[in-house]
Amino acid sequence: TAGSKLQYIECIDNYLAINVYGPNPSTLTLTDPKHPVFTPYATAEHNLPYLSAQYLPSKEMVMASVQDNQLHFYRLNRAPTREEEERHQYIQPPPRLQLTKSVWLKEALLNMLWDDQDSMLYGCTRSGKMLTYAIEQEDPNILQTPMHTLQLHDGVITDIDPLEGFNPKRVATAGMDGLVKIVDMQHMEVVYEFAPGLENVLQTGIQSLSFSPDYLFIVTNGFTFAPCLWMPVHTKHRMIARLEDHDKPHQHQLLGAKVLPGSPQIITGDVSGMFKVWDIRYTGVVQTFDAEPQAITQQQQNKGHVKLVNYTLDLKRGGIVCTTTHTDDNTSKLGRHEPAHTVAMDPTKTHSGAVAAACFDSTANTFLTASGCEVKVWDSNKGTCVISFDDCVSSEITQLRVDKPGRRFIVGTHEGKVQAHGLGTGTVSHHFARHSKEVTFLHFDAMQYQVISAGLDGMLYFFPGDATEWSSASRSIRAPNAITSGQCNAHALVLVDTAGCVQIYDKQGSFLQCCHPNAPLNVL
Secondary structure (H helix, E strand, C coil), rough: CCHHHEEEEECCEEEEECCCCCCCCEEEEEEECCCCCCCCCCCEEEEECEEEEEEEEECCCCEEEEEEEEEEEECCCCCCCHHHCCCCCCCCCCEEEEEEEEEEEECCCCCEEECCCCEEEEEECCCCCEEEEEEECCCCEEEECCCEECCCCCCCCCEEEEEECCCCCCCEEEEECCCEEEECCCCEEEEEEECCCCHHCCCCCCEEEECCCCCCEEEEECCCCCCCCCCECCCCCEEECCCCCCCCCCCCCCEEEEECCCCCCCEECCCCCCEEEEEEECCCEEEECCCCCCCCCHHHHHCCCCEEEEECCCCCCCCCEEEEEEECCCCEEEEEEEECCCCCCCCCCCCCCCCCEEEEECCCCCEEEEEEEEEEECCCCCCEEEEEEEECCCCEEEEEECCCCCCCEEEEEECCEEEEEEECCCCCECCCCCCCCCCEEEECCCCCCCEEEEEEEEEEEEEEHHHHHCCCCCCCEEEEEEEEEEEEEECEEEEECCCCCEEEEECCCCCCCCCCCCCCCCCC
């Protein structure tokens, strides 16, 4: 609904909210999170509901779509300084969202996405169309006629999200027809889509989606109470998993799933105020909490007098910012909630977070596990922790291997580092050539005595096993796309990239074959 729009604008450190509750028909507000009381300092009103709003950083303007097919442009006036407020120089502060221009469109834009780099506006309509507008540089208030019109969905387009990191640029759209479509913005065409009814989870329509550029997945939620994870690339099986908590599941309508930037975690919230934090590395829930304001009594909550209508993540201060409605007086309020820290775990029995990688050391009959930035060594007979290396790397470990003599363990990290550590002390013994993005494949080849690594940067490195040469790669190969996973046996190396192609190399790095998953394999 239009009353559930809330977003955090990082470049100006403000909350931008659309509200259709209360005495006014519809309001557009900017709120400063540094203020102890969440009171909007800039407000615009309209007698018809606002549908969507975007902040234009390069123009220093707010653009809002209205139900009557209008597009409003608001200029941000200067807010009074703290000294001026203390001296009470403003008896009644002037409106700081000043309407400068209204443009009539053929269709109302239910959802909008602003590309500040190219000064392009992508608008989505109730009829399933995506319209592309260019704003003239001389006058940002004037919109040209749509440059492109794509009929993407058979019904309402409920959400649009950019897929950061893809070249050319791509966006993902979701609709009430149960489809997710990936659009190439350079050629203005649909690259691929998630078919309706796939895995029997998308038949009821999709309400929202969110993309993680760090871990390359899309999370969607519909009218069911379980969000779904998807691969945003062309693969045969795009669905990764459903997020379900069988012990304490969501039992009310979800208000979307938010991806925590730079983290493998997802936050989901429903209208009752229940929030869950999920870790995609093992598709499980790590924390459940309620975020109702303290002023809400349990009796009010049970009667349904208070509902959570939307939430967003504060990327600067942390925490969750919620909009709640009180049906008794027909008002809405903005508040912050800080999730409680998880309960401390016994370090001799378990990791405090999800295990991202594990391997077996046959020489010492031990297991090695990695979680976050720590590595633990376990006795395979007793099941106890032998030694723990805390904060041995600067970013989360994604790959873990042991060399055959059992002297070192080798790690690949989220920020692209590949390095070897001594199993006795955990200190770094050698640094390898660094990937510019996450390491997605790591292998120690005992036969050739070499280390092989690949990452999302599309680079494939071969390192000789001689300790004095481990700092430099004997061979490096740039793959045509980012590498997402790989396997290695005694004869060949098989890698899978984001385009769904399988690349096959021999152990010396010579290219053998590249094939599509639907094509027959001639090797392995």
